[in-house]
Structure formats: structure tokens, C-alpha cells
Amino acid sequence: MAENLTPPSNFVQNAIDEDLKNGKYTEGIHTRFPPEPNGYLHIGHAKSICLNFGLALANGGKCNLRFDDTNPTKEDVEYVDSIQEDVKWLGFSWEDRKFYASNYFPQLYEYAVELIRRGKAYVCDLSAEQIRAYRGTLTEPGKESPYRNRSLNENLDLFARMKQGEFPDGSHVLRAKIDMASPNITMRDPVIYRISHTSHHRTGDEWCIYPMYDFAHPLSDAIEGITHSVCTLEFEDHRPLYDWLLDSLGFDPTTRPRQIEFARLNLTNTVMSKRKLRQLVEGGYVSGWDDPRMPTISGLRRRGYTAASIRDFCERIGIAKSNSLVDVAILEHCVREDLNVNADRVMAVLHPLKVVLTNYPVGKTEHLLAENHPTRGGHHYVPFGRELYIDQADFMEDPPKKFFRLKPGGEVRLKHAYIIKCEEVVRDAAGQIQELHCTYDPESKAGGATASRKIKGTLHWVEASSALPAEVRLYDYLLTTDTDGEVADDFLSALNPKSLTVIQDALIEPAVRWTAAGTHYQFLREGYFCVDKDTTPDHLVFNQVVGLRDSWAKAQKG
RNA sequence: UGGGGUAUCGCCAAGUUGGUAAGGCACGGGAUUCUGAAUCCCGCAUUCGUUGGUUCGAGUCCAGCUACCCCAGCCA
Numbered sequence: 001m002a003e004n005l006t007p008p009s010n011f012v013q014n015a016i017d018e019d020l021k022n023g024k025y026t027e028g029i030h031t032r033f034p035p036e037p038n039g040y041l042h043i044g045h046a047k048s049i050c051l052n053f054g055l056a057l058a059n060g061g062k063c064n065l066r067f068d069d070t071n072p073t074k075e076d077v078e079y080v081d082s083i084q085e086d087v088k089w090l091g092f093s094w095e096d097r098k099f100y101a102s103n104y105f106p107q108l109y110e111y112a113v114e115l116i117r118r119g120k121a122y123v124c125d126l127s128a129e130q131i132r133a134y135r136g137t138l139t140e141p142g143k144e145s146p147y148r149n150r151s152l153n154e155n156l157d158l159f160a161r162m163k164q165g166e167f168p169d170g171s172h173v174l175r176a177k178i179d180m181a182s183p184n185i186t187m188r189d190p191v192i193y194r195i196s197h198t199s200h201h202r203t204g205d206e207w208c209i210y211p212m213y214d215f216a217h218p219l220s221d222a223i224e225g226i227t228h229s230v231c232t233l234e235f236e237d238h239r240p241l242y243d244w245l246l247d248s249l250g251f252d253p254t255t256r257p258r259q260i261e262f263a264r265l266n267l268t269n270t271v272m273s274k275r276k277l278r279q280l281v282e283g284g285y286v287s288g289w290d291d292p293r294m295p296t297i298s299g300l301r302r303r304g305y306t307a308a309s310i311r312d313f314c315e316r317i318g319i320a321k322s323n324s325l326v327d328v329a330i331l332e333h334c335v336r337e338d339l340n341v342n343a344d345r346v347m348a349v350l351h352p353l354k355v356v357l358t359n360y361p362v363g364k365t366e367h368l369l370a371e372n373h374p375t376r377g378g379h380h381y382v383p384f385g386r387e388l389y390i391d392q393a394d395f396m397e398d399p400p401k402k403f404f405r406l407k408p409g410g411e412v413r414l415k416h417a418y419i420i421k422c423e424e425v426v427r428d429a430a431g432q433i434q435e436l437h438c439t440y441d442p443e444s445k446a447g448g449a450t451a452s453r454k455i456k457g458t459l460h461w462v463e464a465s466s467a468l469p470a471e472v473r474l475y476d477y478l479l480t481t482d483t484d485g486e487v488a489d490d491f492l493s494a495l496n497p498k499s500l501t502v503i504q505d506a507l508i509e510p511a512v513r514w515t516a517a518g519t520h521y522q523f524l525r526e527g528y529f530c531v532d533k534d535t536t537p538d539h540l541v542f543n544q545v546v547g548l549r550d551s552w553a554k555a556q557k558g
Numbered sequence: 559u560g561g562g563g564u565a566u567c568g569c570c571a572a573g574u575u576g577g578u579a580a581g582g583c584a585c586g587g588g589a590u591u592c593u594g595a596a597u598c599c600c601g602c603a604u605u606c607g608u609u610g611g612u613u614c615g616a617g618u619c620c621a622g623c624u625a626c627c628c629c630a631g632c633c634a
Contacts, residue, residue, distance in 0.1 A: 017574095036634055073634060084628065128632055135630055139560045142630090173632050183561040185630050194632040213634045231626050237629050245609050261563090268569085312634095316582055318571050321562090323627055327569045340596060374596070404594065412591050446592080458592045486568075513582055553593040 010319035012051065012230060012260050015036065016059060024254055025227040029061030033087065033094075033374050034101075036068045036215070037079035037201075039274040040289045041086045041297045043310065043331070044265040050314035051262070052230055053092040054451070065094035066225055069102045073199035073483050079310040080201075084288075086297040091307045097224075101216045103217075104223055109163065111219055111249055112174055112193055116155045120248045121192065122148055131173070134180070141181035142188045148177060162195055165208045169195050176215075178244060186237045187244070190214055219249075221257040229257045230262045233321065266319070266325045268475035268485040270295045272299040276491055277434045285495060286478070292543050293478040293499050304520055304530025305474070306342075306546035309334040325485055328477070332546045339528040339545065343520040344372040347415065347460040348508040348542075349528060350472055354435035354464070357420065359441045359442075365463075368445070370416040380511045384417050387464035389507055393399045394459045395436060397425060400556075404457035407411040413458045415524060419444040449527040457506040460524040467507035470540040473532070485489045506542075511535055520545070 008179040018462065019025055022295050027513075035045065039236045065087060070199035087094070101108075107283050112558040115121040124133065124147045136142030162172050174193035182188055192215035197208045218241075221229045229242075242259045266272060271280075271296065280286050280294070289296050292303035313334040347370075365385045372378035394412075411421045424437040443449040478489045479494045488494045512521070517533045527547035535541040 009574095016575080034634095038634080039628075074633070124632095130631075132630075137630055141560090141628095170632065177631095183563075187561095188630085191632050196632080210632095210633075217634085231634095233563070235629055235634090239562090263564085280620065316570075317581090320571070322564045322571095324570060328581065330570070333583060345593075374591095374593080402594090416591090416594060419592095434605090451592090455592080457594080460593075504562085521593085523594085525595070527595095548593075548595050555594085 011321065012055065012228070012262060012319055012355050013058065015258075016055065016228060019227075019258070020059075027225070027255075028227075029056060029059040030064070030217045030225050030227045031056050031230060032066050032224065033222065034066045034068045034220075034231075035083050036071070036074070037076065037083060038071075038074040038428070039079060039278065040082055041276065042272060043270075043295045043297070043300065044272045044315075045086075046090060046297060046310050047265045047314050047317070047319075048232075049087055049090055049228070050311055052324075053317055054315075055139045055228065055230070061227075062097065063092070063094065064097040064099055064226070066099040066101065066220060066224070068213065068220075069200070069202065070211050070213060072123060072198045072210065075201055076336075077201050086301075088306055089301060093266065095132065097225060100221075101211075102200060103218050104216070105203060107223060108219055109209075109525040111155065112211070112215070113159065115176065115192075115245075115248060116152065116159060116174075118248060119152065119177070121174055121176050122150055123162065124148070124173050124189075124191075125171065128170060131191070135185065136180070136535055138185070142395055142472065144180045145175070145189065148189070149461065159193075162193070163207075163358055165197070167195055167382065169197055171195065176241070177249075178241075184237055184240060186214070186241050196329055198544050207350060214238055214241050215245065218257065218259075222246060222251055224395060226257040227255075229259045231259060231261055233261050233323070235259070236519070238259045238513070261321070262319050263321055263323050266323070266326060267331070268322055268328045268483050269479050269487065270328065271479065271487055271491050278477075279492070283492070284479065285492070290499050291477055292473070302530075302533065302543065304339075304528065304543055305331075305335050306338050306520070309338040312338070316439065320499050326516055327485065334548055336549070337530065339522065341376075341522055343522045343528055344378070345370075345374070345510055345524050346472065346509055346521045347462055348472070348506055348523040348526065348529075349389045349391050349460070349462045349467075350474075350503055350506045350523075351390045351392040351503070352374050352462075353395055353433070355420070355461070356435055356437050357386050357388070357389055357440045358437050359421065359439045362386060365465075368416050382416060382509050382511065383463045383466040385463045385465060388414070388461050389464060389467065390436075390461045392460050394457075395433075396421070397433075402555075405437075405459060411455055413444075413455045414456050417445060417449070417461070418442070419453060419455050448472065460526070461505045462509055468510055468513055468540060470506045470508045470542060472503040472506040472529070472542045474503065474544045475499060476501075507540075508540065512540065515540070522548075 053063045056376040124145045134143045173191045175189045178187045180188045193209050206435045239259045246256050246451040281425045290298035290302045313331045358418045399407045413419050418440040420440045426435045428434045476499050478499045480496050517531050519531045528545040531541040532541040533542045
């Protein structure tokens with residue numbers, strides 16, 4: 001991670017600096033990334049991962065990976081595996097610190113018992129509906145539960161029997177005894193343990209009571225020695241409870257963890273909620289969680305986004321507390337910048353148009369030297385012959401002004417090869433353009449007598465007999481956006497019907513035949529592409545990562 | 559009409575104790591170019607949601623107002 005050693009300042013780092021200055025956390029900074037294993041990670045999680053691991057790195061501290069697996073009804077090992085793969089791929093390491101909230105169930109249980117002993121928790125027999133009714137509303141205080149003042153022994157006994165499995169789901173809960181009249185609804189005697197006879201993906205049937213997030217999280221943080229517990233804005237109201245719990249259980253205020261909230265990521269042309277992403281997958285609108293149009297880490301990876309570009313993106317967008325909507329153009333800029341430096345260049349023709357060089361010897365083949373990269377060097381050979389293909393978009397019979405490509409009677413340079421001139425447009429019986437007859441300037445190849453002739457346009461091309469057929473998948477935004485960059489609430493209505501275009505008959509130079517899935521290329525003058533996992537040597541498949549900036553297309557539009 | 563937050567250029571976002579608005583993306587112009595790419599210059603907030611106040615001086619302090627976000631799961 002050498003891309004930026006001095007990350008921009010943000011308010012979380014400022015808070016850490018302040019703490020350190022005040023002599024807090026002398027043991028060092030310790031953060032954590034705490035996903036619930038109930039879905040795949042997306043670019044929003046990447047922001048949190050980069051923040052938490054980045055903060056640790058920047059402060060000589062540590063960052064744990066902790067699965068927040070306190071709700072077995074929603075979680076699965078499938079997700080714990082994918083989450084680990086994604087965090088690793090992003091380039092971060094939790095070293096030997098992979099934890100699970102479920103590892104702490106025994107300790108958490110003891111803390112709950114201790115809370116009861118201190119008169120700060122009670123077993124409540126109200127039903128879920130009753131608890132809701134007793135809770136009050138945003139503007140009206142709640143009512144105290146009739147079970148609020150049970151004796152200590154009764155509470156201890158009931159809680160033990162909850163654990164023992166004596167009661168059915170929903171019959172009892174353990175609640176913190178705080179303040180039913182608090183203007184902060186989170187503090188109105190929140191439920192901290194519920195009964196759920198559900199087997200857990202790690203602890204099996206060992207437990208039938210499970211702690212709630214609000215109880216498990218601060219204590220898990222404290223158990224692991226977390227100093228800064230960074231979470232998103234919606235937990236701001238929960239911070240008083242976070243502190244209350246740690247206070248009530250007697251954790252030292254100078255060393256215990258501190259919760260700090262930041263704004264989650266929103267991206268234009270994208271939805272980020274797990275619910276909506278799941279809907280896209282389950283509704284068959286995309287091919288899966290790793291569909292290259294998805295904002296999931298696995299989707300971005302398959303699309304061809306690099307880990308470095310995602311890290312760079314997370315750094316550029318910054319960390320703050322205001323809700324924001326980041327332009328996806330920044331993400332695209334980040335991959336382009338990475339791939340421009342790191343991707344080898346290759347020629348591929350997406351929409352082939354045949355070109356015959358009438359003055360080129362029949363049967364002759366040359367192998368021309370082509371640079372792999374304009375600045376990094378390296379070369380490979382590309383075959384050249386009498387019959388070629390160029391892109392349909394690179395020829396116009398009646399072009400507009402400043403069209404630097406091929407036109408009747410016009411000249412153009414073929415990249416790495418010769419200058420050619422369009423002599424004749426050959427049509428089929430229906431009047432459709434069938435092929436172009438051109439002549440080439442034999443001395444215009446690199447090193448030749450006329451090589452330095454100034455020709456305005458340079459085209460990419462492919463030699464007909466050696467070109468490999470390829471499947472190329474072009475992508476556009478999955479979702480359309482209104483003028484504010486916002487996706488409609490009814491996001492399925494915003495689905496872009498043209499988000500995927502599959503080109504089955506593209507042609508690519510043969511150098512690429514044995515390429516491996518995951519390899520990045522720049523298709524000259526087209527964009528950046530990544531070899532898809534569906535590829536085989538006999539059927540090459542490429543995903544478009546992002547197109548090149550195109551000032552010509554922009555000028556045509558505007 | 560309760561509580562918690564946020565408001566600095568089209569989009570993000572720095573602005574430590576008040577001293578006279580960083581940077582990135584986008585955009586516009588030019589140079590360069592065997593990728594209309596990349597690269598390189600240059601331009602891009604007399605103004606910080608708004609109204610007042612304090613001060614020699616306020617994005618930064620005070621007061622009022624407005625807009626937007628979050629909270630009434632035995633989800634996280």
C-alpha cells in the first residue's frame with residue numbers, strides 16, 4: 001500500500017490525535033472491522049475496511065476482523081468465507097486476530113448476570129407487541145414494564161432458565177433497566193437478550209438465547225481492547241447506551257473503547273443496501289453477487305477493478321459526518337489511473353469492418369513489433385497481412401469536420417504498422433458496405449523512409465487470418481439516475497435495460513490466446529478490459545472495466 | 559410538537575487556539591501525441607445554508623431561523 005503514505009486528515013484521526021495527546025490509550029490504537037455475516041461485502045464496506053485498517057496502520061496500531069454473528073436466523077458460513085476473501089483481496093490483514101462475537105457468548109452471558117446483580121437489568125415477560133406499545137413514541141414517553149421491579153433472585157433464576165431452554169421463543173427477554181421516559185428511544189429499557197431456539201453456524205445448539213447488537217458490540221469491543229469503535233451515523237443514538245453499558249459494568253473510562261460515527265458511502269447510479277442488492281440477485285436482474293455490474297467487492301473484482309484502485313477511491317472520498325452522494329466518476333478515474341500504468345496494451349476490434357490492401361502481396365505475412373506499454377516498455381509481435389479488420393466506427397463515408405479517422409480518399413496510420421489510404425468502398429447487393437479497398441505506403445512502417453509523415457489519425461486493427469474471436473462484455477450503469485444523481489426509491493424502475501451488451505464476434509490479436517482470468521489489458525483506443533473467469537483458450541471472454549476518456553465522443557454529443 | 563446529527567465550488571472534502579477559503583473528481587482552454595488515451599501547463603468559491611450580533615478582523619465565537627438525514631426490530 002504505497003500509494004499514499006500521508007492520508008488526508010479526517011475527523012476520526014483528529015479524535016485519535018486528541019486522545020493520544022490527552023494521554024489516553026497508551027497501549028496503542030486498536031480498531032476493528034465488524035461485519036455481520038449475512039451478505040456479501042460492497043464498496044460501502046470497503047470504505048469502512050480502509051478506514052479501520054487504515055487508522056490502525058497510520059497509528060502503529062492493530063485492526064481486528066470480528067464477525068458480529070449474534071443473530072443466527074440471518075447468518076451463514078457462506079458469508080464468513082466471502083467476507084474474509086474480500087478483506088484479504090483488498091490488501092488488509094487481521095493477522096491472528098479473527099474473532100467472532102459468538103466466541104464471547106459465555107462471557108457475554110456472565111456480563112448479563114452481573115448487570116442483573118447490579119440491579120441494572122431485568123427479565124421481562126411482555127410480548128414483542130406489548131414491548132412496542134410500552135415503548136411510547138418519538139414524542140411521548142414510554143411506560144415501565146410491570147416486570148421491571150422483579151427481585152434480584154427472580155431475575156437471576158428466570159435468566160438462567162431462559163438459557164436452560166425452559167421457555168419458548170418470544171416469551172421472555174432480558175432488558176437493561178435505564179429510563180422509559182428518555183427522549184432517546186434507544187435508552188427506553190432496550191432488549192439485550194432474546195430467546196431463539198435456532199442453531200448457530202458456529203455454536204450449533206449450545207445456546208438458545210442470543211445477545212442483541214447493542215449489548216454484544218460494546219462488550220466485544222472492550223474484551224478485545226478496542227480503543228476506537230468506528231461505525232456509521234445511524235448508531236449515533238446508540239452511543240449513550242454503548243457508554244452506559246461499559247459504565248454500568250465498571251470499565252475504566254480512560255481505557256475503554258470509544259464509539260465514533262461517520263457517514264456511510266452513497267454512490268451515484270448505485271444502490272448499496274443489502275436488501276436491494278439481494279433483490280437484484282434473487283430477482284434475476286443480475287447473474288449473481290459477483291455480477292460485474294454489482295457494487296459488491298466480488299462484482300467489482302470480476303469487473304476488473306483493482307484492489308489498489310478501490311483503496312485509492314476510499315482515500316479520495318474522505319471521511320466525514322455529512323450524508324453525501326459520491327460521483328461514481330471518481331471510482332472510474334481511480335481504475336483508469338491504476339490500469340493506465342499497469343495494463344498491457346493490445347489491439348481488439350469490437351465491430352469488425354474488413355479492409356483489403358490491394359497493393360500488399362498476396363500470401364505475405366509480417367510480424368510487427370508492438371510495445372506492451374507506452375512508458376513501461378516490453379514488446380510483442382503482431383501479425384500483419386493483406387486482409388485486416390478495423391472498427392466500423394473508424395470509417396465514415398461522409399464524415400463531419402475534424403474526423404481524423406478513415407474516409408474515402410483519406411489516409412490513416414495503422415498503429416504499429418503502415419499508413420493506408422482508402423481507395424474504394426465495396427458494397428454488397430443490398431448496398432451495405434462490405435469491405436474497404438485500401439493501399440498501403442510500404443515505406444511508412446517504423447524505421448521506413450516515410451515513417452515520420454504526419455498523419456492525424458491512428459487506428460487499431462487486427463489481421464484477418466490470425467485474429468482470435470472473442471466475447472466482449474460491455475457494461476453501462478445498472479441503474480439510471482435523476483438529475484441529482486439519485487436512484488429512484490422504486491429502484492427496480494430505474495434499472496438500465498442496456499447495462500449489459502455482449503459482443504460475440506469481436507476479434508483480438510493472437511498474442512492474448514493463453515491469457516489467464518483476471519488479467520488486465522487496455523484495448524487500444526477502446527478501454528480497459530479484464531479476462532473473465534468464463535474464459536477458455538478456445539473462447540476468450542473479456543469484461544470491460546471502464547472505457548477510455550473520449551473527448552471526441554464528448555465533442556460529438558455536445 | 560421529542561431526541562440525535564449535518565449544512566464550505568456541479569460532486570467529494572481540508573480548514574488545529576478567530577487573521578483574511580487546501581486538494582481531488584468533473585468541467586473549460588492550450589501544448590504534446592503512431593492510443594481523439596496518457597502527459598504537461600492554465601482557468602475554475604470576494605465566498606463558507608440563512609439572518610443578526612461580538613470583534614480591528616469570523617467558515618471558524620454567540621443568538622435566531624431554514625433545509626436535509628437518522629431513531630418507535632425480541633435486525634445490525
